[in-house]
Amino acid sequence: MENLAEAFLSLSREDISLLAAIERGMRTHEWVPTFLITKLSGLSAGKSEYRLQRLYERKLVVREAQHYLGYQINFDSYDLLALSELVRRDQVRGIGGEIGVGKESIVLLAQGDVPLAIKFHRQGRTSFRHVRRLRDHLVDKPRVPWLYAAALAARREFQVMTKLHPDVSIPRPVAISRHALVMEQVPGTLLNRMALSDPEEGLRLILHEVGRALALDIVHSDLSEFNIMIAASGPVIIDWPQAVDATHPHATDLLQRDLSNVLSFFWRKYRLEMPLEEALSIVRGAEGI
Numbered sequence: 417m418e419n420l421a422e423a424f425l426s427l428s429r430e431d432i433s434l435l436a437a438i439e440r441g442m443r444t445h446e447w448v449p450t451f452l453i454t455k456l457s458g459l460s461a462g463k464s465e466y467r468l469q470r471l472y473e474r475k476l477v478v479r480e481a482q483h484y485l486g487y488q489i490n491f492d493s494y495d496l497l498a499l500s501e502l503v504r505r506d507q508v509r510g511i512g513g514e515i516g517v518g519k520e521s522i523v524l525l526a527q528g529d530v531p532l533a534i535k536f537h538r539q540g541r542t543s544f545r546h547v548r549r550l551r552d553h554l555v556d557k558p559r560v561p562w563l564y565a566a567a568l569a570a571r572r573e574f575q576v577m578t579k580l581h582p583d584v585s586i587p588r589p590v591a592i593s594r595h596a597l598v599m600e601q602v603p604g605t606l607l608n609r610m611a612l613s614d615p616e617e618g619l620r621l622i623l624h625e626v627g628r629a630l631a632l633d634i635v636h637s638d639l640s641e642f643n644i645m646i647a648a649s650g651p652v653i654i655d656w657p658q659a660v661d662a663t664h665p666h667a668t669d670l671l672q673r674d675l676s677n678v679l680s681f682f683w684r685k686y687r688l689e690m691p692l693e694e695a696l697s698i699v700r701g702a703e704g705i
């Protein structure tokens with residue numbers, strides 16, 4: 417897509433109604449027929465066909481003609497639907513540049529009451545690794561897997577963050593729409609992109625946060641120097657969609673893997689050595705902190 421902000425500003429209310437109609441139709445149809453889009457959008461047939469063609473030319477809808485002409489939204493229009501709802505609810509008032517583009521998400525700076533980050537999940541595009549485990553969390557189960565996987569991951573991440581905040585140092589979760597999670601912007605830098613003046617203290621603070629999460633029965637499961645930010649207030653742990661409950665059969669293995677990732681980073685970058693057992697005991701000891 418060009419730029420999300422520009423695309424957003426150029427959408428009419430009718431375009432939003434059509435995209436929302438296709439989104440609804442995708443709960444029951446893989447390809448949503450034109451008559452159903454028209455019906456769900458409340459627009460006249462002529463107007464809806466004309467605007468659908470425009471959306472198609474702008475690559476905001478995908479279509480397939482087999483027995484009938486059917487439409488789908490894509491990730492770009494899904495982003496626009498989420499953004500338009502967040503703006504309508506006055507939770508987001510402006511959007512800025514991209515701060516993270518990964519395999520499984522795109523993160524944009526934004527502005528609301530405070531500086532924000534919006535994480536648009538992209539899970540369904542690449543893998544279904546975490547989907548099976550998380551399936552039960554989604555009430556509406558759309559026909560189209562990517563839509564479902566991305567919304568599911570966002571919902572799971574929001575739920576975990578809501579449980580952890582403020583006991584664990586994470587970005588405050590602010591809002592969610594579909595696959596888009598809005599959180600407070602962390603005024604800091606990723607751990608792998610900066611030099612700590614006191615690595616030993618840094619490592620201990622990180623282990624304490626892991627311990628606080630464990631005390632709330634949550635294991636991150638994707639912890640590494642790429643998911644820890646350092647702010648003036650200390651470490652802030654981000655990226656929670658794959659977190660598991662402490663009762664999960666692999667919770668202990670996942671916790672050990674999280675800690676090994678962090679320990680090996682501190683060894684590689686700072687030549688700081690700590691045995692896994694010691695890290696585990698700090699984490700377990702921190703449960704009560």
Ligand SMILES: Nc1ncnc2c1ncn2[C@@H]1O[C@H](COP(=O)(O)OP(=O)(O)OP(=O)(O)O)[C@@H](O)[C@H]1O
Pocket residue numbers: 515516517518519520521523533535587599600601602603606642643654655656
């Ligand atoms: N609340 C936030 N404040 C500031 N920056 C953030 C925030 N959340 C995420 N970021 C930035 O966006 C990047 C990606 O976020 P996150 O790790 O949650 O997504 P991801 O799905 O892991 O992406 P990737 O596939 O690149 O790992 C982070 O590395 C960080 O630079």
Ligand SMILES: [Mg+2]
Pocket residue numbers: 642643655
């Ligand atoms: Mg990450």
